[in-house]
Amino acid sequence: MRHLTLTFYFLSTFGLANGQTIELELKPIKKDYYAWITSLNEVPVNWLDNPEGEVKGRAYRTCITTSEIYNNLYIEEVTYGKEGCCKQIESKKEIDLLELFIKFGLTGEEANVESHKWVSMTNFELKIREQIFSITIQQNIATIKRTN
Template identity: 35%
Template sequence: MHGVIFRIAKVQALDVMAKLMKSTFHLIALLFLTLMPSAGFAEPVVIKTTPANTNYYPWIVQLSQSPIDWFESDVNAKIQGRAYRVVILLEDIYNSVFIEQVTFGTEGCCKKVSSVRRFDIKTFSEKFGFIGEISGFRFIRWLSPTSFIFLYKDLLFVMTAINEPEVKVEVYSGD
């Protein structure tokens, strides 16, 4: 008789433990999702860029140029094409990111930086819920002349509309 009662109690205890484990799993999953960067599940986040008056970068760690967008309308125009460059600097332990517009003349000659804007990496970090040092920004690859993939704190992002004063950033979801 004791054996039957013991088995029933054991089954009930296991059932209670299973329910507790299921609840615990749900709580852990919910906690994990709340700790993820908050903007990761939303629409693209708009980040303002500010004009920068610089033509010298002392600590470039990465520079990449987009594919050139050649103009076909006027073959005699002074400017024949345009590209963008992402310039990543390391100042002390923090990253700075600049977006440059580069123009080209006939047959690619006369390359010139026509504008430079600073990406507000601090605002980006805050909007996506990152804390700590503002470092670890790494260019990965171009998707188009005005969009690219980058890595920040082990998470991939896409930055689009880099030809505009306000860029759009969202978590990269794959090709």
């Protein structure tokens, strides 16, 4: 009976981790440069029907940096002017990879993080150690779900 209980516990824990959805705060940052960018991936520009002053389009992009062996993940909102001119970073926010690793039970260093693909304007996939995570961004929250 004891073995059956332990087996059930581990199977249910594994099942919850696979289907688990978490929310993490997107933390604003003020960096004006990154020392070592290893990946920069941008969603296609959303051209605005009603421009906001000089801003004619908006897009999000992921920026993965590496320091020694550790990765950091930043989400940037960029704006475009007339005819795609004058691209500027509107805001920069960080997803705490340590917190993501802890909540999904990933062990080891925060490394081997890759931007997989953009699915929509505010949803992208991240690949961490051969596992795919779907991340939806809104305001100051990232909703993250392991998809495989």
